[in-house]
Amino acid sequence: MVHLIVSVSRFSMLFMIAIYTYYCFATLKKNISERRQTRLYKKQTTLMYGLLINANLVLYLVMQDIRVLGLCLCEILLFAITLLIYQKIYAHASKALVNNMCMLLAISFLILTRLDIDKAIKQFAFAGVAVVITCFVPILVAKLKVWDKLGFLYGLIGIGGLAFVCLAASTTYGAKLSISIGPVVLQPSEFIKILFIFFSACMLYKSTEFHHVVKVTILAALHVLILVASRDLGGALIYLITYLVMLYVASRKPIYMVLGLGSGALASVVAYHLFAHVRDRVIAWKDPLSVIDDQGYQISQSLFAIGSGGWFGVGLGQGMPDKIPVVKTDFVFSAIAEEFGVVFAICIIFICISCFLMFFNISMQVKDIFYKLIALGIGTLYGTQVFLALGGVTKFIPSTGVTLPLVSYGGSSLLSTIILFAIIQGLYVMQVDKGESDERMERARKKRR
Known part of the structure; x- marks a missing residue:
């Protein structure tokens, strides 16, 4: 039945x-x-x-x-x-x-x-x-007018938080992701990605001149590189693609997207040779039954x-x-x-x-x-x-x-x-x-x- x-x-x-x-x-x-x-x-x-x-x-x-x-x-x-x-x-x-x-x-x-x-x-x-x-978030977003004035603060908190995780987090499935606070286990990169979006929007909203874009890109790259050092390559890829799309829309210059994707492709090759768990995943993807x-x-x-x-x-x-x-x-x-x-x-x-x-x-x-x-x-x-x-x-x-x-x-x-x-x-x-x-x-x- x-x-x-x-x-x-x-x-x-x-x-x-x-x-x-x-x-x-x-x-x-x-x-x-x-x-x-x-x-x-x-x-x-x-x-x-x-x-x-x-x-x-x-x-x-x-x-x-x-x-x-x-x-x-x-x-x-x-x-x-x-x-x-x-x-x-x-x-x-x-x-x-x-x-x-x-x-x-x-x-x-x-x-x-x-x-x-x-x-x-x-x-x-x-x-x-x-x-x-x-x-309370929707009303705070709609009513407060300070969100576009805190660009460097978003960036510093994000870089500092990811660096702390890289140094102090426990390793799970080859990556440093989580921080334990008593019975609570947190994955800070999940919240820092919100700050990363606000950081990118603030900085690109101010200017898209070449020298400014270079400065912003260096700070954005620090987020990604710290995630790579933590072996959180999935998170690094999400941050990278998000930033490149925002940069392209803000500047309307395809060359930034091309350079960013090229750098990402090169970084993936380097990661394949540096990290054993990345090689394992590629091997499993190519022919899992073997x-x-x-x-x-x-x-x-x-x-x-x-x-x-x-x-x-x-x-x-x-x-x-x-x-x-x-x-x-x-x-x-x-x-x-x-x-x-x-x-x-x-x-x-x-x-x-x-x-x-x-x-x-x-x-x-x-x-x-x-x-x-x-x-x-x-x-x-x-x-x-x-x-x-x-x-x-x-x-x-x-x-x-x-x-x-x-x-x-x-x-x-x-x-x-x-x-x-x-x-x-x-x-x-x-x-x-x-x-x-x-x-x-x-x-x-x-x-x-």
């Missing part, structure tokens, strides 16, 4: 996320009315709750753990509070981004509950703290999981995701593809793409160059991280050890990503408020005439 319920439920969940994904792009149409948008957002919310309840009921039947139902109720409450905050306090916030953030979090809770319910409870606690912390007992075991298990899941998945609790090393963090997408199906996994990719498009859409709407660069940097960083995470688990590129934003387990990654979403919301609110203010002034001028 349980097996039958699992089999039926996987198709209902596929249907719900497919419709949700369709609505993600339907709301982006240019000529869509505000009333229709609102209806679609409400339907998305209903589908998200339906998916959450459906999957948790299946997990309860499979696991026979009452904590699953308790956690489900807490998750529903968290999402209701989050949606209420953005409906009542930030009436002009992007409802689409809020919905996507909640949906990706819901998927994270579901797959972590399946893999390790204790980790799922921790992830829920991280998300709750993140929502409380970030609920080294399946050693370097290729992780990526091989990832590909086996995706292949065995097929288009529609084997059903929650019916797969073997525990066979994949570090499945809760770096390879969570493979576990999702195995049990929910490749169609479900593709929908997740499209939800991430819709977030990426909305980030860039907001960037194009913002008139102030500084805030435009902030939105552009956030969109580039998010898109690059998603690409590296998905590319690594599918053998499209060598694994970089990058987590999938909002889905993978990890408090630092989760909190920093929700902060990025909150900053974007602040920029969106600011732009809408400015547009309404300009309309009121224009109407007042017409009346005076």
Whole structure:
């Protein structure tokens, strides 16, 4: 009976996320009315709750753990509070981004509950703290006018923080990433990347003269080189691409992009010869089955999981995701593809793409160059991280050890990503408020005439 319920439920969940994904792009149409948008957002919310309840009921039947139902109720409450905050306090916030953030979090809770319910409870606690912390971020971004005056401070804090991690952090999978403070484990580079975006935007907003660009690039390169010294090559690549895109848009000189990409390619060759774990990942990427007992075991298990899941998945609790090393963090997408199906996994990719498009859409709407660069940097960083995470688990590129934003387990990654979403919301609110203010002034001028 349980097996039958699992089999039926996987198709209902596929249907719900497919419709949700369709609505993600339907709301982006240019000529869509505000009333229709609102209806679609409400339907998305209903589908998200339906998916959450459906999957948790299946997990309860499979696991026979009452904590699953308790956690489900807490998750529903968290999402209701989050949606209420953005409906009542930030009436002009992007409802689409809020919905996507909640949906990706819901998927994270579901797959972590399946893999390790204790980790799922921790992830829920991280998300709750993140929502409380970030609920003030949009108004701070929109109201405070000092963000563009602290460029060197952002840079110094970022370089100092990364240097401290390089010297004091413990080594995990060949890289120095985390600092332990009692029972709390932090990954500072996840938060410093936010400062890095603000630093780059501040400095490039001031000037794009050649001598100034050289100075800024040297400071940006220090961030990247410290990450390389820490052997966090995935993080270094994210920082590098984010800076190059921001530099190109600010200066509109393709030569900077060409030189930056050339330097990055040269650095990757050097890293291959310097670091053994980089060589191992390249070997595993080229032919994982030939080294399946050693370097290729992780990526091989990832590909086996995706292949065995097929288009529609084997059903929650019916797969073997525990066979994949570090499945809760770096390879969570493979576990999702195995049990929910490749169609479900593709929908997740499209939800991430819709977030990426909305980030860039907001960037194009913002008139102030500084805030435009902030939105552009956030969109580039998010898109690059998603690409590296998905590319690594599918053998499209060598694994970089990058987590999938909002889905993978990890408090630092989760909190920093929700902060990025909150900053974007602040920029969106600011732009809408400015547009309404300009309309009121224009109407007042017409009346005076």
